[in-house]
Amino acid sequence: MKFSDMTFPQLRNVPRDGCVVVAPIAACEQHSHHLPTSTDTVLVTGVADGVEAALKGVVLQLPTLWLGASHHHLRFGATLSASVDVHVDILCEIIEPLLLDGYTRVLILNGHGGNIDTMQMALRRLQPRYRNCVLGAASYWELAAKELAGLAEGPRKNMGHACEFETSMMLALRPDLVRREEIRDDLPIEDAALRGLYLAEDMFQRTDHGAVGYPELATAEKGRRFLTASIERTVEVVEALLKRPMPR
Numbered sequence: 355m356k357f358s359d360m361t362f363p364q365l366r367n368v369p370r371d372g373c374v375v376v377a378p379i380a381a382c383e384q385h386s387h388h389l390p391t392s393t394d395t396v397l398v399t400g401v402a403d404g405v406e407a408a409l410k411g412v413v414l415q416l417p418t419l420w421l422g423a424s425h426h427h428l429r430f431g432a433t434l435s436a437s438v439d440v441h442v443d444i445l446c447e448i449i450e451p452l453l454l455d456g457y458t459r460v461l462i463l464n465g466h467g468g469n470i471d472t473m474q475m476a477l478r479r480l481q482p483r484y485r486n487c488v489l490g491a492a493s494y495w496e497l498a499a500k501e502l503a504g505l506a507e508g509p510r511k512n513m514g515h516a517c518e519f520e521t522s523m524m525l526a527l528r529p530d531l532v533r534r535e536e537i538r539d540d541l542p543i544e545d546a547a548l549r550g551l552y553l554a555e556d557m558f559q560r561t562d563h564g565a566v567g568y569p570e571l572a573t574a575e576k577g578r579r580f581l582t583a584s585i586e587r588t589v590e591v592v593e594a595l596l597k598r599p600m601p602r
Contacts, residue, residue: 376406376416380399380418392531397465400581404581423471494588497587517566524577525577527581
């Protein structure tokens with residue numbers, strides 16, 4: 355079920371306690387020289403579409419929110435962004451009307467690293483007012499971290515930016531938007547002594563051309579495998595949310 359394709363009488367008849375609202379969120383930002391600014395939106399929508407297709411009748415898929423918290427990309431340009439506080443407000447404003455309408459299970463499905471903090475803060479704001487609802491949030495690549503790591507060929511086994519993972523999936527979903535001749539690896543700068551430390555840096559301080567990882571290893575076939583792994587794990591999570599007892 356896709357929210358934006360339905361009429362209000364159809365939506366009124368959706369069983370509130372028998373579905374999971376899946377709210378994909380993303381960004382519109384620079385993705386190095388070879389990927390479009392819509393990359394995060396294309397990818398998380400692809401995952402959400404796959405989940406909705408696999409769980410017809412029990413997933414209510416919202417339109418993808420394309421605006422993310424992307425201030426850390428602004429120095430490259432080619433980026434639209436909401437500040438952190440504003441993005442938290444936006445997420446609350448999107449989710450709360452659904453809770454007021456009686457939906458009881460929500461999964462924010464994220465496609466942009468800069469949204470991780472904001473989606474968690476949004477749910478922390480909402481939870482005290484809706485204690486009887488199941489409210490969850492996750493990035494698709496974190497749900498499928500083990501599976502994706504097992505499929506990656508490069509030394510980086512977790513999601514980067516315009517990397518092996520994202521470039522492969524874009525080659526699978528929208529090859530027409532990938533500038534193959536511009537693909538160039540951007541090796542991560544790591545300091546073992548800082549392991550476990552969150553370091554506040556923007557992307558301009560981390561990379562000279564807007565990527566983090568090994569996009570030169572990307573292939574469309576690998577992208578299809580990455581997408582399948584992400585969809586299957588998200589389906590597993592949605593099914594578990596449907597079975598989860600309602601909190602008191």
